[in-house]
Amino acid sequence: MQELRLERVTKQYGEKTAVNGISFTAHPGEIFGLIGANGAGKTTTMRMVLGLIYPDGGEILYGGKTYSKELKGRFGYLPEERGLYPKVKVSDQIIYLAELRGMKRSAADRALKDWLERFGVSEYYSKKVEELSKGNQQKIQFIAAVIHNPDYLILDEAFSGLDPVNVELLKSMIASLRDEGKTILFSSHRMEHVEELCQNVCILDRSNAVLQGSLRDIKAKFPKERVTLATERPMEGLERVPGVLSVTAHANGYDLRIDSEAAAQRVLKAAMETNTVTRFELKEPSLNDIFIKTIGGNRSHE
Amino acid sequence: MNKLGTVIRFTYGSQIKRKSFLISTLVFALIISLLANLPSIIEMFNSDKGPDKVGYVAGDQAVLEHMQSYYTSKPEAEIEIVPVSSEEEARRLVEEKEIKGYLLASGETNVNGVPSFQYKSQDTMPTIIGKLSDGLQFANQTIARQGIGLTDDQISKLFAPVALEPVQINNAATDGDGGKTESEVMLAYILVYVLLFMLYIGVIGYGNTVATEITAEKSSRVMELLVSSVSPLTQMFGKIIGICLLGLTQIALFLAVGAANIALMGDAEFFSELNLNLSEIDPMLIVYFLIFYLLGYFIYATVFAAAGSLVSRTEEVAQVIMPVTLLIVVVFFIAFYGLQNPNAPIIVTLSYVPFFSPMLMFLRIGMSDPAVWEIWLSILLSVAGTYAMGWLAAKIYRTGVLMYGKLPSFKELRKAMKAYDM
Numbered sequence: 001m002q003e004l005r006l007e008r009v010t011k012q013y014g015e016k017t018a019v020n021g022i023s024f025t026a027h028p029g030e031i032f033g034l035i036g037a038n039g040a041g042k043t044t045t046m047r048m049v050l051g052l053i054y055p056d057g058g059e060i061l062y063g064g065k066t067y068s069k070e071l072k073g074r075f076g077y078l079p080e081e082r083g084l085y086p087k088v089k090v091s092d093q094i095i096y097l098a099e100l101r102g103m104k105r106s107a108a109d110r111a112l113k114d115w116l117e118r119f120g121v122s123e124y125y126s127k128k129v130e131e132l133s134k135g136n137q138q139k140i141q142f143i144a145a146v147i148h149n150p151d152y153l154i155l156d157e158a159f160s161g162l163d164p165v166n167v168e169l170l171k172s173m174i175a176s177l178r179d180e181g182k183t184i185l186f187s188s189h190r191m192e193h194v195e196e197l198c199q200n201v202c203i204l205d206r207s208n209a210v211l212q213g214s215l216r217d218i219k220a221k222f223p224k225e226r227v228t229l230a231t232e233r234p235m236e237g238l239e240r241v242p243g244v245l246s247v248t249a250h251a252n253g254y255d256l257r258i259d260s261e262a263a264a265q266r267v268l269k270a271a272m273e274t275n276t277v278t279r280f281e282l283k284e285p286s287l288n289d290i291f292i293k294t295i296g297g298n299r300s301h302e
Numbered sequence: 303m304n305k306l307g308t309v310i311r312f313t314y315g316s317q318i319k320r321k322s323f324l325i326s327t328l329v330f331a332l333i334i335s336l337l338a339n340l341p342s343i344i345e346m347f348n349s350d351k352g353p354d355k356v357g358y359v360a361g362d363q364a365v366l367e368h369m370q371s372y373y374t375s376k377p378e379a380e381i382e383i384v385p386v387s388s389e390e391e392a393r394r395l396v397e398e399k400e401i402k403g404y405l406l407a408s409g410e411t412n413v414n415g416v417p418s419f420q421y422k423s424q425d426t427m428p429t430i431i432g433k434l435s436d437g438l439q440f441a442n443q444t445i446a447r448q449g450i451g452l453t454d455d456q457i458s459k460l461f462a463p464v465a466l467e468p469v470q471i472n473n474a475a476t477d478g479d480g481g482k483t484e485s486e487v488m489l490a491y492i493l494v495y496v497l498l499f500m501l502y503i504g505v506i507g508y509g510n511t512v513a514t515e516i517t518a519e520k521s522s523r524v525m526e527l528l529v530s531s532v533s534p535l536t537q538m539f540g541k542i543i544g545i546c547l548l549g550l551t552q553i554a555l556f557l558a559v560g561a562a563n564i565a566l567m568g569d570a571e572f573f574s575e576l577n578l579n580l581s582e583i584d585p586m587l588i589v590y591f592l593i594f595y596l597l598g599y600f601i602y603a604t605v606f607a608a609a610g611s612l613v614s615r616t617e618e619v620a621q622v623i624m625p626v627t628l629l630i631v632v633v634f635f636i637a638f639y640g641l642q643n644p645n646a647p648i649i650v651t652l653s654y655v656p657f658f659s660p661m662l663m664f665l666r667i668g669m670s671d672p673a674v675w676e677i678w679l680s681i682l683l684s685v686a687g688t689y690a691m692g693w694l695a696a697k698i699y700r701t702g703v704l705m706y707g708k709l710p711s712f713k714e715l716r717k718a719m720k721a722y723d724m
Contacts, residue, residue, distance in 0.1 A: 084524055
């Protein structure tokens with residue numbers, strides 16, 4: 001029982017409301033996505049979950065109980081702004097951070113060697129952090145967050161600054177931690193990562209939760225407005241089909257934006273009449289589209 | 303509280319492995335060795351030079367002879383008077399470093415017919431002037447004596463030596479059998495002087511380290527990880543204690559280097575010349591030094607820690623710790639005044655005030671003789687002050703460590719402080 005539950009949590013900085021009545025529940029064995037533009041309140045929410053700052057209103061419950069100092073050792077935190085001692089050896093500082101979270105020295109040492117091996121970077125054990133590349137510092141930072149086998153993992157922009165190979169590596173590790181039953185709070189700007197990892201998300205916009213729930217439900221709420229079309233010969237006049245908003249030509253076909261699902265049928269029909277269709281797909285909206293639409297839509301109301 | 307131990311060990315361990323720490327320790331040890339051997343080094347440069355030569359431009363022969371006989375009669379000739387034919391010649395000799403300077407008689411004479419002299423040399427502040435004056439005085443007295451016609455017996459009566467030995471009066475209540483001897487006072491003076499310097503350098507140096515370390519943790523953002531895993535209070539005091547141990551290690555090292563030098567280089571002669579006996583050092587003075595060093599370090603270190611937590615970049619540290627540093631400098635200068643006047647009312651009063659007491663009460667113990675209750679009152683007040691300061695600093699620290707950006711104003715800080723429990 002280690003679910004994380006936020007109930008109408010509010011945080012105010014002076015006159016400014018940083019987080020305005022957010023509620024959600026992240027379950028064990030789940031990666032909960034927290035999405036929002038810069039300054040939407042993601043980091044503040046995470047800091048409140050970590051007990052770094054206290055909410056002005058509402059409640060944060062950890063497995064049904066409120067925050068207490070004993071919880072500190074059960075958190076793993078990967079802050080958005082990476083922080084390690086540049087001039088201290090990897091082994092010294094990771095073991096130190098693990099000890100502060102309540103681990104024994106010898107156990108921390110073993111766990112560190114284990115993790116370095118998993119990342120395939122055992123030779124960094126006795127290197128100073130400043131000698132490592134940014135991507136590799138990132139791995140060390142991740143190890144610092146997970147070495148003590150925490151119940152709650154808070155990952156703020158986990159993939160920023162990593163190359164695609166390392167993103168995949170880290171993704172698989174996060175997924176395996178999820179399968180071990182950890183409660184993971186995950187934030188990112190990259191919607192495709194969230195889409196891949198999270199079942200439930202909460203979209204924050206200027207301190208408010210504007211959209212939340214399971215990814216499937218959210219997507220179902222939004223109409224399918226994109227079509228991918230590929231034909232044997234070039235197609236012309238697609239933009240004249242009623243309901244087509246825009247056409248983007250690619251090397252292997254076309255991306256179309258349409259105003260309704262009915263328009264998709266008209267596009268298919270038009271293509272079949274004049275050409276041979278090799279591929280046709282009516283796509284469900286990507287999280288990216290939903291995000292831009294939700295937040296952009298809110299902005300235009302003002 | 304084993305987390306406190308973890309923070310202390312990490313702070314101490316990572317600091318002591320630093321290259322900068324090793325280098326500064328080495329440089330300081332070298333300087334100490336150099337200073338300890340300074341008397342013998344100076345001796346080495348002086349030994350082959352013989353007496354300073356001073357020209358005497360042609361004039362009163364009697365004065366010349368009397369001066370020459372005065373200097374040659376001394377067991378170790380410090381000055382040799384050389385007759386020179388003219389001032390031009392004398393100038394040339396000075397240029398060629400043949401003589402240090404020369405004496406030039408002016409027209410005026412005193413009642414004994416001895417002329418007034420000018421001493422001309424290239425030195426800005428000739429140290430030789432006192433010795434020359436002694437020689438001239440001797441010549442003057444000899445000439446005067448001959449004029450009056452005193453017998454040798456009468457002369458020896460006139461010049462019979464009178465002893466004058468300074469003895470400091472002690473607090474009569476504490477012990478009746480007389481105060482500190484001259485050697486004791488001298489020793490206490492040197493010891494207090496050295497220890498005051500150590501207190502000053504230690505508090506400023508290690509206080510600075512505390513502030514810089516904390517700001518560095520903030521600027522490298524490792525602070526967020528630390529604060530999320532251990533209470534800020536534990537973290538702050540762990541840091542302060544860790545660096546304190548580092549400082550004590552360094553001081554112990556320096557003392558060892560100093561002691562080794564004194565033992566090896568046979569400076570004992572130098573000390574006995576100064577009429578000092580190292581075995582006369584009061585062990586209580588060393589104990590008090592430790593107590594007041596720790597009190598001074600802790601009260602200032604908490605302020606340094608609070609200051610360091612307010613800024614986010616190491617470049618800004620100097621700006622916030624400036625007022626604290628200035629305060630220490632002021633206390634240090636007051637202490638120097640107190641070295642001469644340990645019983646001045648201002649020194650006595652300030653020796654009870656936290657921030658001032660570590661240096662000033664220690665100085666009073668060394669140079670004067672305060673009652674035991676006075677010492678303990680001062681220690682008690684200082685402990686209370688440190689406790690209050692520690693509490694306030696911890697509050698500021700708790701608030702400051704997560705504030706990034708510009709230096710917060712007092713109003714913002716007070717508001718933010720209310721938002722946190724400890």
